[in-house]
Amino acid sequence: MAGGILLRLQFKLGDEPPPSLPSDGRKLPSKIHQRTRSDHASEVAEDYVEAIADAIDQHGVCRAVDLVKHFAVTHATVNNTIKRLERDGLVTTAPYQPVELTAAGSRLASQSRRRHEVVEAFLKKLGVSDQTAAIDSEGIEHHVSKETLGAMKRVLEQGWPE
């Protein structure tokens, strides 16, 4: 047997398009969950490109060891992740060379950074301590839709609703 052809298609919707819920009649929770779950694939990617961009800003270049320190994981893990990022067209690299962001990677990085900043500033404005804002925004940023981000931005620019 052996001869089977294994064709695997993997669709990864980008980022924004909310659920659409065409609804097959069922409750929406399922759709909602689908969307929520779908995000995580790229969370790590976003964290990495953000960290890479930071390193480049700070040291001119990003070496794997910077990411090792930043994420507190092993070199092996960083390597694996970088390979995935490269496969996905977000970074380029060569053996023993620094990691570079592609255009797509840069775009994603600044997008993520911007979102992160808005969330963090919003939390602070909410009255949360700087430290908690820093920690929580790390986790929250990946789950904030455009609409919610807009609402937060509005608050930062124009004050509270009502």
Added chain:
Amino acid sequence: MAGGILLRLQFKLGDEPPPSLPSDGRKLPSKIHQRTRSDHASEVAEDYVEAIADAIDQHGVCRAVDLVKHFAVTHATVNNTIKRLERDGLVTTAPYQPVELTAAGSRLASQSRRRHEVVEAFLKKLGVSDQTAAIDSEGIEHHVSKETLGAMKRVLEQGWPE
């Protein structure tokens, strides 16, 4: 030839889930990073116990098929997850029987539910649409610390800061 062609299409509209498990009490204050990742396993646990509690509230019992519908995953996946939850002492179950929450599971469920409700209500109050609030709160709830949750609660009870 023989064998036929194995055509395997795998559509993954969405992909992943959100993170977080803290027993309660946030994570490492000092190391900002590291927290976000590695938590994933327990986020699923929280989502599941929450869904199980909901099913029990609504239908008296929770069957695996309820979770299959709720999360839009296969029966096999639900089974695996339930086994993990059982291993972790959050639920009890027997072949072909409904899933029951242990004391720990119930505790985690109501905790998660409460957090979820606060986050969702807060987002709505922020001016976000009901639908977006429902979606975003799903992802955000796992990353909200006690402090941030408290700030949101305060807003709901006493209005905006300042």
Added chain:
DNA sequence: ACTGAAACTTAGCCCCGGCTAACTTAAGAC
């Protein structure tokens, strides 16, 4: 030029959370 330490790579293993395929059990219709 050599060498030792730091940076990097590779191989192999884990668990999680998805999936398909194929099977078993439980239950409702008739």
Added chain:
DNA sequence: GTCTTAAGTTAGCCGGGGCTAAGTTTCAGT
């Protein structure tokens, strides 16, 4: 009482993101 079907189970595979251990490359210093 079958018999069909829904529900549940099991086995096996996959990718993501961790790890350790062991080998390779780079590069400062001397």
